Amino acid sequence: MRRIYPHRHLLGIEGLTRPEIVALLDAAESLFDVSRRSVRKVPTLRGKTVVNLFYEPSTRTRTSFELAGKRLSADVINISVSTSSAVKGESLLDTVQNLQAMQPDVLVIRHSASGAPHHIAARTRAAVINAGDGTHEHPTQALLDAFTIRRAKGRLEGLEVAICGDIVHSRVARSNAHLLTTMGARVRFAGPRTLLPVAGESLGATLYDRIEPALEGADVVMMLRVQRERLSGSFLPSTREYSRTFGLSPARLALAKPDAIVMHPGPMNRGVEIDPRIADGQQSVILDQVEAGVAVRMAVLWILAAETNEFSATGEPRPAP
């Protein structure tokens, strides 16, 4: 695996090549069924230690990484901000160096500061996985989104993907833009101008300040959460008006292709950015994304810890070298 994914860490999607992304998605594909077996465990990472270091609250991503590690038989430790030393004023670097001394193989980090995983990656022997850094990247989310799209559509190349909502504050939007454009899909960002990034075209996306033209003919519609904090920062006057002008209603979804899929990285604000009928409807793949998340994270853990692996991903012993 090292030859097709020649990096020590997964810090972001930006900079990954098409073959590297395909390798990660294919590895996830080969691991997908593990979670559907009656015994949901393979010995692949037996004896490996994975530390989940979460400086921001997270249920979905942390659980997903935890299950991924456990289903690969790794020892998984979760450290969340409420139990960590951060509240005692210890620096991130000191925390990481202390963890390092306990010889983890993989450090999964979520942090509110953009670039925090890059800061520690240069100073640890463990492989670092970015589980979301500030408003920068969330690479495993983009991979699980791509995995879900590929399963639903059979391809990524040539698809029209509309990503709608709070683009400027979204690490999901950034990672998805990098991944999808690298894979030959076209990305449209839609949101009110207060929530569109400056020079957003530099991410490879086309910017729309209304949702309707962005939805027109789309194969994939990805809705982003609108956080209530945005109301106090003069980004939005009210969630009511946001819902009326940018929420995904059945009438708006009809602008997309008839077989368009609807995605959401969660957590959802039902009735704000997405109509509950759509969230629970035929076109929604929102829960498929969650399931894909475990497979994708298993793949990433496996590939990054693969250096000294004695088993193939599915648990079959590897031929002797």
Place this chain on the structure above:
Amino acid sequence: MAAIGSPPPLLLIVGVRAVDPAQQLDDVVDVVVEDGVITRVGRGAATDDLRRADRAEVVQGEGLLLLPAFVDLHAHLREPGQEYKEDIASGLAAAAAGGFAHVCVMPNTRPVNDTRSITEAMIARARALSGPALHPIGAITMGQKGTELTEMADLKDAGAVAVSDDGRCVTSSAVMRRALEYAKTFDLPVIQHAEDHALTEGAQMHEGAIATRLGLRGWPRVAEDIIVARDVLLAEATGARYHVAHISSLGAVRILREAKARGIAVTAEVTPHHLTLTDAAVLGYDTACKVNPPLREQADVDALREALADGTIDAVATDHAPHSTLEKDCEFAEASPGLIGLELVVPVLLDLVRQGALPLGRLVDALTRAPARIARLDAPAIKVGARAELCLVDPNLSFVLDPARLRSKSKNTPLLGKQLTGRVKMTLAAGRVVFIDGEGAAT
């Protein structure tokens, strides 16, 4: 070469290219310094008799540049309060090594230099060191809180040469108006850190494509432009002397140019880093390139260079801002803004001259006469009768920047390990040799 400290009784700098635009001087000459005063300048000035004198120290100037020593309008020496980053002794040693004879120091020390006693204490500390001269800049408002004016008459009597709340902007128009009026009463320039803080809350770097890619909150140009535009109007209304610190945006340059064309008493300084680096330097989350105002785009760099070359921007100032690894070896959002500059002016700015972006004479003016005029200091000059304040430069010496060679206590610069060309060989301040390359280096 001469010894550091006491004035050399007779210093002969022979066959050197001396450049001082204020004297219309750009020629290969000899310069004779006797008891700290320049006594002869010209071809053959170092006569055989002088060279043979017992007390003569002869410096061969072939291939070197002799300039008036520099004046920095903007440095942070961190004393009192943050001596682990820098103190007056290490900061002035760095200044001497950079070619400076005068350093104006910003008041954002701890406590803030908002009272006469702190100003006096800083000057006393510097005087005991026999290095470059230190000129405090007092705060505009008490504690730099932006509300109550400082006792500017007292500050000036104690030796302050200007007032500034640098690091914080005086955002209240009412306070800024009164500050300009009151400072004018005592002929003090008001130096503004132009940043509308409401527009830069949480900002980490210049707002643009790079910030979008890195997911870092942006500091838009307009936050600087708004303040400069408002202040120009206030300066016009009050007739006070207004100076823009570390100008960084092309919009602010345009406003400055228009204001000067209308005869308003505004001046500005630009830093070496804003003249040479763009926001792309931040890629990889390099905290050494986190600075306030932030590194901007090539269009801004081009506008700043043009404005410096044509004199719209009067002076180059370092904004020397030392920080230890505590403030820099951390997450980007946690890092303190600023980089060191006192020791790097010569190689960084001679690059602009070599590229043809800046005439050497204008650079020398921007480092000597122009800042001296703003701070009402006697400008270092290469002329007979002047106290020797000189900077001898080898413009062609290339070296790799080794942090161990820096005299500043802090090493926060993106230039560490980089190949630089142009080095200060000797600096004289107040008639004394204060720096010789390779001697008295920091331990």
